[in-house]
Amino acid sequence: MAADGETIGLALVSVRASLLDSGAVSDGEEARAESEILLAHVLSINSGGLITSMTQPLPPEAAERLAGLLKRRLQREPLRYITGSCPFYGRDFAVDRRVLIPRQETELVVERALRWAGRHGAVRIADIGTGSGVLAITLALELDGAEVHAVDISPDALDVAAQNARRLGVAANIGFHEGDLADPLWGPFDIVVANLPYVLAGRMGEVEPELAPEVLAEPRLALDGGPDGLDLIGRFVPQLPGLLSDEAIALLEIDPPLVDGVRALVEEHMPAADMQIIDDLAGMARVAEITIGD
Ligand SMILES: C[S@@+](CC[C@H](N)C(=O)[O-])C[C@H]1O[C@@H](n2cnc3c(N)ncnc32)[C@H](O)[C@@H]1O
The missing domain is CATH 3.40.50.150 (Vaccinia Virus protein VP39)
Incomplete structure (x- = not known):
């Protein structure tokens, strides 16, 4: 997973690959979407903010959190339970088990x-x-x-x-x-x-x-x-x-x-x-x- 000093863009690529390789998601598009949601979640930013942050380093505490959340996802915990929210009709709703x-x-x-x-x-x-x-x-x-x-x-x-x-x-x-x-x-x-x-x-x-x-x-x-x-x-x-x-x-x-x-x-x-x-x-x-x- 995320190496020290890794950029947000590289972390995204690495999460996407882990999701696909593990079979947690079935296609590249799903892997891309899920990796962006996980990264935006640990960085507390929206998807627009993520796009403009690609070349910035991933802070160590965010990298550590990301590794923990990815581990749960690779064990097949649904993404929306991991992030605790789900969009519906343009609004975010809190969800849990x-x-x-x-x-x-x-x-x-x-x-x-x-x-x-x-x-x-x-x-x-x-x-x-x-x-x-x-x-x-x-x-x-x-x-x-x-x-x-x-x-x-x-x-x-x-x-x-x-x-x-x-x-x-x-x-x-x-x-x-x-x-x-x-x-x-x-x-x-x-x-x-x-x-x-x-x-x-x-x-x-x-x-x-x-x-x-x-x-x-x-x-x-x-x-x-x-x-x-x-x-x-x-x-x-x-x-x-x-x-x-x-x-x-x-x-x-x-x-x-x-x-x-x-x-x-x-x-x-x-x-x-x-x-x-x-x-x-x-x-x-x-x-x-x-x-x-x-
Ligand atoms: C398919 S979920 C739908 C949840 C939500 N409306 C949605 O669309 O995402 C069905 C819901 O019905 C509830 N439910 C199951 N049996 C029920 C019953 N006999 N009377 C009332 N609610 C029931 C479940 O607890 C669950 O929250």
Whole structure:
């Protein structure tokens, strides 16, 4: 690793090579991105600052910290737990092992909610399975005056979410509730978002290598959707009619194998609703968008 007097630019090259050689990342682009995040983190600078510091020497204390963090990463600890933060919709959220690391594709839920709110307005919003709070907090920040309620069954996750809400200045707009699905809430809501655990229990490692049982670092409670992926969503869809107002939208994050099951649930429990499947940037079915009214 970093030799004495090494420049920041050379340290970057060396971290990138270690990440690739160890197989901790699968391609050069990922290795470049992760090495920049690690270097910027130990130097407490942003990516712009990193670019202008390439020829400067890496301070010895930063080199020592970098070596420790790289060791953890080479032992397959997820990068976002190592740095303790994760970007989502242009803001940084604190994350640790108590919560799922927010995925970029979940931003699609925010985009669809804001699109609907732009046409209809939104007064009351519910986020079920809030985790680090990314959906509840982002919607509270993007939609002035909205009253947001966020639920999680994990008190640990709610601690992280409440801390994020305080740090991002929206604690007063969000009620955090511990409980099962929508049980702690009372409707009606205009927008309901839910990224509930949906990974098929037997296929966690196929979906992402980091989710294989032998290396899983994220809470299983946040991911495991049972044998068909529908344990949670299957219990939640029947709650939606009692939760939504006459003109409302529910946005459920899903995975392609769940499309038929979710469609059947909506047809059974919400026959008057319209449902569309929205693909993510990778062309995968990612969000079930269920609307009531116009
Ligand atoms: C996939 S994570 C989503 C976290 C966050 N909303 C995001 O998009 O990054 C699912 C969350 O649902 C929570 N959860 C699991 N079972 C639940 C239940 N029965 N009721 C409420 N929340 C639940 C987990 O604790 C976890 O925080």
